[in-house]
Amino acid sequence: MLAMSNMAKDFMPYPRQLLEIGGPAAWMTPLGGLVVALAGIYLMSLVLKKSPGNTIIEATEQAFGPLVGTALNILIIVSVLEMTGALFMREYSDAMLTTTLRGAPISVVGAVFLAMSVLGAYLGIEAVARVSRLFYLYVLGGILILILSLTPYWNVHNFLPIFGEGLPKVIFQGAYKTSTITEIILAAVIIQAMGGSVKNFTKIGCYSMLIGFGILILILATVVLTYTWQVGEEFTLPLLRLARTIYLGRFFQRLEAIYILFWSIVGAIKISLCLYGAAASLARSLKLPDYRPLLWPLGLAMYILCLLPPDMSDAIRLEDFLRTLLLIPNYFLPLFILAAYWFKGGLQRAGS
Amino acid sequence: MSILNNLLKMITYQENTDREGFVLEETADDGHAARQSEPSPESEAVPQYGEKASAGRRAFKKPVRPANKAGCKPRRIEDGSVAGEGRPDQASCQAKSEQPANNLSVSASLEENREIVGKLYGLPVNRDIVVRDIVIGASPAINGFIVFIDGLVDKSVQDLLIQALMFFAVRPAPPEKGKLAAYVKDRLLPGNQVSVQSRFRDVLDAVNYGDTALFLEGCAEAVLVETKGWEHRSVERPTIEQMVRGPQEAFGETLRSNTALVRKLVKNENLTTEFLNVGARNRVNVAVMYMRDLADPALVAEVKRRVGSIKTDFIVDSGMLEEFIQENPYNLNPTIMATERPDRVAASIIDGKVALAVDGSPFVLIMPVTMYEMLHTGEEIYSRWQFGTFIRYLRALAFYLAFLLPGFYLAVILFHHEMIPTELLLAIAGNREKVPFPSLIEVLLMEISFELIREAGLRIPGVMGSTIGIVGALILGQAAVQANIVSPILVILVAVTGLSSFAIPYYSLAFALRIYRFFYIILGATLGVFGIAAGLFTQAILTANLKSFGVPYLAPAGPRTVAGADVVARLPVFFHENRPDYLNPQDITRQPEVSRGWLIRKDGGKDN
Numbered sequence: 001m002l003a004m005s006n007m008a009k010d011f012m013p014y015p016r017q018l019l020e021i022g023g024p025a026a027w028m029t030p031l032g033g034l035v036v037a038l039a040g041i042y043l044m045s046l047v048l049k050k051s052p053g054n055t056i057i058e059a060t061e062q063a064f065g066p067l068v069g070t071a072l073n074i075l076i077i078v079s080v081l082e083m084t085g086a087l088f089m090r091e092y093s094d095a096m097l098t099t100t101l102r103g104a105p106i107s108v109v110g111a112v113f114l115a116m117s118v119l120g121a122y123l124g125i126e127a128v129a130r131v132s133r134l135f136y137l138y139v140l141g142g143i144l145i146l147i148l149s150l151t152p153y154w155n156v157h158n159f160l161p162i163f164g165e166g167l168p169k170v171i172f173q174g175a176y177k178t179s180t181i182t183e184i185i186l187a188a189v190i191i192q193a194m195g196g197s198v199k200n201f202t203k204i205g206c207y208s209m210l211i212g213f214g215i216l217i218l219i220l221a222t223v224v225l226t227y228t229w230q231v232g233e234e235f236t237l238p239l240l241r242l243a244r245t246i247y248l249g250r251f252f253q254r255l256e257a258i259y260i261l262f263w264s265i266v267g268a269i270k271i272s273l274c275l276y277g278a279a280a281s282l283a284r285s286l287k288l289p290d291y292r293p294l295l296w297p298l299g300l301a302m303y304i305l306c307l308l309p310p311d312m313s314d315a316i317r318l319e320d321f322l323r324t325l326l327l328i329p330n331y332f333l334p335l336f337i338l339a340a341y342w343f344k345g346g347l348q349r350a351g352s
Numbered sequence: 353m354s355i356l357n358n359l360l361k362m363i364t365y366q367e368n369t370d371r372e373g374f375v376l377e378e379t380a381d382d383g384h385a386a387r388q389s390e391p392s393p394e395s396e397a398v399p400q401y402g403e404k405a406s407a408g409r410r411a412f413k414k415p416v417r418p419a420n421k422a423g424c425k426p427r428r429i430e431d432g433s434v435a436g437e438g439r440p441d442q443a444s445c446q447a448k449s450e451q452p453a454n455n456l457s458v459s460a461s462l463e464e465n466r467e468i469v470g471k472l473y474g475l476p477v478n479r480d481i482v483v484r485d486i487v488i489g490a491s492p493a494i495n496g497f498i499v500f501i502d503g504l505v506d507k508s509v510q511d512l513l514i515q516a517l518m519f520f521a522v523r524p525a526p527p528e529k530g531k532l533a534a535y536v537k538d539r540l541l542p543g544n545q546v547s548v549q550s551r552f553r554d555v556l557d558a559v560n561y562g563d564t565a566l567f568l569e570g571c572a573e574a575v576l577v578e579t580k581g582w583e584h585r586s587v588e589r590p591t592i593e594q595m596v597r598g599p600q601e602a603f604g605e606t607l608r609s610n611t612a613l614v615r616k617l618v619k620n621e622n623l624t625t626e627f628l629n630v631g632a633r634n635r636v637n638v639a640v641m642y643m644r645d646l647a648d649p650a651l652v653a654e655v656k657r658r659v660g661s662i663k664t665d666f667i668v669d670s671g672m673l674e675e676f677i678q679e680n681p682y683n684l685n686p687t688i689m690a691t692e693r694p695d696r697v698a699a700s701i702i703d704g705k706v707a708l709a710v711d712g713s714p715f716v717l718i719m720p721v722t723m724y725e726m727l728h729t730g731e732e733i734y735s736r737w738q739f740g741t742f743i744r745y746l747r748a749l750a751f752y753l754a755f756l757l758p759g760f761y762l763a764v765i766l767f768h769h770e771m772i773p774t775e776l777l778l779a780i781a782g783n784r785e786k787v788p789f790p791s792l793i794e795v796l797l798m799e800i801s802f803e804l805i806r807e808a809g810l811r812i813p814g815v816m817g818s819t820i821g822i823v824g825a826l827i828l829g830q831a832a833v834q835a836n837i838v839s840p841i842l843v844i845l846v847a848v849t850g851l852s853s854f855a856i857p858y859y860s861l862a863f864a865l866r867i868y869r870f871f872y873i874i875l876g877a878t879l880g881v882f883g884i885a886a887g888l889f890t891q892a893i894l895t896a897n898l899k900s901f902g903v904p905y906l907a908p909a910g911p912r913t914v915a916g917a918d919v920v921a922r923l924p925v926f927f928h929e930n931r932p933d934y935l936n937p938q939d940i941t942r943q944p945e946v947s948r949g950w951l952i953r954k955d956g957g958k959d960n
Contacts, residue, residue: 096882100767104879112879112886119890123897130896130910131889250773257768257881264885265892 001125001132001269002183002204004139006212008270010219011239011263012091013316018220019233021173025164026229027221032171033178034213036331040184041205043334048191048198050341056188057284060333063340073285076329077185078278082298084182084326085274086305087319089113092267094312099240100260110306113271118299120272121279122292125193128272135269139262143215146239146259147222149246154225164229177323178216182274183208185329189277236312239263275299456552462495462569469499469567472556488517488540488568491524494532495569499555504562506581513564513577516542533573536566545578557635580608587613590692592859595731602692607711610694611639614707614716617698622646628656630673630710633665638673639709641697646704648936651901655706655719670713677719680898684867686860687900689726690715696730704937706901720900720935722907724919726858727751732922740922748920750855755865757849758795759872759884761842765791767880783839792877794838798846799873801828803866806850907934 015026022029044056051059056077061069093109101109120128164170187194187205194200219239223232226242235241243256276291279298283291309315459465466483473481480502488494500510517540526535533548549555550573555565562580587609590602599617603610611625622644629635638659642652658677667673674688675681691697692714697707700718708717727747732740764771765780772780787794805828809821829843849869856862868891875883898905907913914933917923926947931937946952 100880100882109879109882112882116886116889120893123893126911127893127897130904130906131893133910133912134892134896134906250775253773254770257764257771260881261885261888264882265889268886268889 001129001273002187002208003211004132004136004266005186005270005273006181006183006208007139007215008088008266010216011237011266012088012095013236013238013319015216015220015223015238016233016235017177017320018174018216019223019229019238021177022170022220023164023229024159024161024224025167025170026224026232027159027217028163028170029174029220030178030213030216032175033181034209036175036179037181037184037209037213038206040179040330040334041187041202041209043331043338044184044188044205045198045202047334047337048188048201050337052198053196055191055284056185056333057281059337061285063337063344070285072333073281076333077189077281078285080325080329081182081185081189081274081278081281082302083305083322085117085271085278086302087315087322088267088270088274089117089302089306090309090315091319092264092271093306094315095237095240095267096260096264098236098312099256107307110303113268114299114303116268117271117275117302118295120268121276121295121299125190125273125276125280128269128276129193131265132269135262135265139266140215142259142262143219146243146246147218149248150222150226150242153245154222155228156225158224158226158228159221178213179330180323180326181209181212181330182277182326183212184331185326185333186273186277189281271302275302278302454553458550458552458555458567458572458574460570460572462497462567465567465574466497468552472552473499486514486518486566488536489519490540496567498564498566499559500564500579501559501562504582505564505579509579509581510564513541513579516540517566532568532571533566533575536568536575541575541577547576548573549576550574557629560635561637584609593691593693593696593729593857595729595734598731598734599693599695601694603694603709603714603716605712605714607637607639607709610709610714610716611641613694614641614697614701614709617694618643618701623701626656628659630659630662631664631667634667636667637711638667639707639711641701641707641709643701643704646702646931646937646939647706648704648938651704651720651936652706654901655708659708667710668712670708670710670715670717673708673710674717679900683894683898684864685723685895685898685905686726686858686864687719687721687898687905689718689721689858690860691718692716693730699730699733703931704935720903722900722903722934723861723895723905724909726861727856728918729857733918733925737922737924744920744922747855747857750852751865753849753852754856754862755868756872756884757845757852758799758869759874759876759887760881761845761876762791762795762873763876763880763884766877780839780841783841786836787839789837792873794842795846795873795877796870798832798838798842799849799869801832802846802850903934908932 018029019026047056047059048054051062054062057073060073060077063069064072089110092113093106096109097104097106120131184205187201187208191198191201194204219242222242223229223235223238226232226245227235232238240256240259243259244254246255247253275295275298279291279294282288282294282298288294309318456468459468469475469483475481475483481499482502483497483499485495485497488496498514517536520540523539526532537546537548547558549558555574555576558576559565562578562582564577564579566575566577568575584606585604587601587604589600593602601613603613615623615625620643624640624642624644626640628638628640630638640652640656640659655677659673662673662676664676667676670690674686674690678687680687694716697716697718701707705718705720708719710717727744732743735743769777784791789797802825805821805824808824809817811817812820825847829847832838833840833843853862853866856865868887872884872887875887877883879886896904896906896910904911908916908919914930916930916932917927926943929943929945929947930940931942933940
């Protein structure tokens, strides 16, 4: 489920940004992000170990006290997940409009995503995980077929120069761009669905990162190999362009509609997870017994936020900015919590 | 102020403690009643099934209906009306206390017993109840009478019993009249199943079920002799679940025959058949069948708890029972399987499942089941594994085509022309040129016509049904194309969809897919492939959320459990080493790792 969630951004304009950074070495840009993400999981696991049996919500409250902790939870976790959900809702709605429903109003497409995500979040993390389990073979199989179908168009020389504009830029800027993921904080919120075990959290987190980043590397490499990076960075939706390029004889061509089918489902899973994460975090922060009553207001807020950008280019620009906010709950928050524990421990030692 | 309070109450969130599907106890009252009643040793021994049942639920008082406010007063027998003419919603009440026979005991006075029987059965108006006076030829002679229902008893057996009592009972009668019933049972009656009962409830249940009751002067007990012998169908070939290879027997309407058909296949002393009564008025017998040493005790207890908790007046078929006991009655997908084939029931019981046979129903319920099992027929196991696997994949394709094909067709021709090769696109466009309807109407027209033909074919009696179905489809399709109402490609499409639907082996699942198909038609026509994706996500998440007696409906795929060798691909039978993991059987091992002993030992692996 987390791997599917991680893959959701690959179907959007996101790979284009990485092509801009990395050029022919775009496929290397996620490597730095992968290392940072794995470090983030390690950091988060340290935090969760300090508060066994609890989620990141309780850990924050334990570290900063109930008042500041609750405020931080709402400001950092709930609002960032909410905004990320809105961002994906907008991006996927835009993608549907540009690819298949050209005449439809964005509000209608967004409303369908809203309905799917509210239903998914209402039925809970278990149901979303089962759906992810059901579809992951189709999604991964689809990507694999797409990559293999394009092999006739590959040109290995497109990878040259091998380090693009220089290794430091590729690695550091790539790490900055690709480490902005939601899965670390989501996993920390739903840790109890993993049996409450930090070991499971670390294992699942690492696996999902490896799969997600692995797929991203493959997609970037395929874009570069098929189109060169100069052409690739002109595409709004690079993966859709790749799907359009498939030509397996006169009968099997232009198969992007099949891919849209699975991408929409991945998008619905991603938005459901963000909504679930936001609602569950808010319910835990406010000590509510059930998260479900929060789904409708949070979902509606997500829908309204998704409609705010006036056009697609603004939405992409906004995404660029908002995505960096994900660094806060994933990496800075665990660091702050660890610092608070360390500080408290120091005080206690001084007191004794 | 009260309006304000009411408004506040309306907008305040209240946890739904009474939601079915997420809790095992249907209502809080049931839970309370279950806690109040004495726990059976079995229910003490096994944990309650499911997670939320043990979590404790908020006490929630169900509102009492005005009709019931006065309470459920037991009606007196002097009213002359037996078993009330009350409304159906009073049935539970009647089930508990209003049945006049419930508290009556057999009297020592023959006349009194005759009067009670007459009133209970509404004699002499009720003409199929026979009360016959007899004199037992013991010395001294004993007066008595027998009660039975004409048509339900086997007259040859009954004649034999009457002869034994009236002509051959030339023994001295015991001095104590209170022991007469036991004396008659032990010494005079040659019947196979003879019992002595002192409550009228038990006597009536037996007589209603084809037994003969014998009342004796001076004895406060009645002798019940099994004389069941009503008209019934013999064991016939399956009509719904036909197959080429495998047993060709089907269940009938007689419960005992059905249980015997299963027992014939499972010759094991651990096969247990328990009987429960359901229905306040028709008191139908329901047989719960399971393997004592295999089935999860919690599962058996849960099945019995659900069946035992049903409060209704009338159950006539297992379909009605199914609706009463399934977790998610609002979802289209069936979560209990009904089969007419004893071999399927036997195989399921051996896997650790529970079967429910309802008297009068030729379909036996199997639980728990997963959706994958509903796509099996059992025939795959009887034929070679390669054939079975091929058929399974073909059926998987049929499963998707049955509900997706028309919707996807609409999505492609309305939103994604680029997918269609130019020649095909031109052919479709050429055929559609003269059709005046939009594609959506065209598809709906054909689909509804097809459903009508199917339904009409079922309702028309005998051979005519299938003839009308085929002829109707051919003529209608041809005429519709010639009249330029629909395009030829659509006729092919609807036919393929229909064939795929027929290829789904379980009727209820095929029916669900038929209904889903219409949702996809609308979604495909309005939102294209995105609509289909939205439908698939919604259907998948609702289906993944289903449970059949605690077992996830899409196991072993979602959630992932140990898959085994018989889910989609059917591996050779010697790989079927374990029973399904999700059933939590007491013994998971079906056969050893090397089940073909002859491969490794010269003696044929006799010790294996």
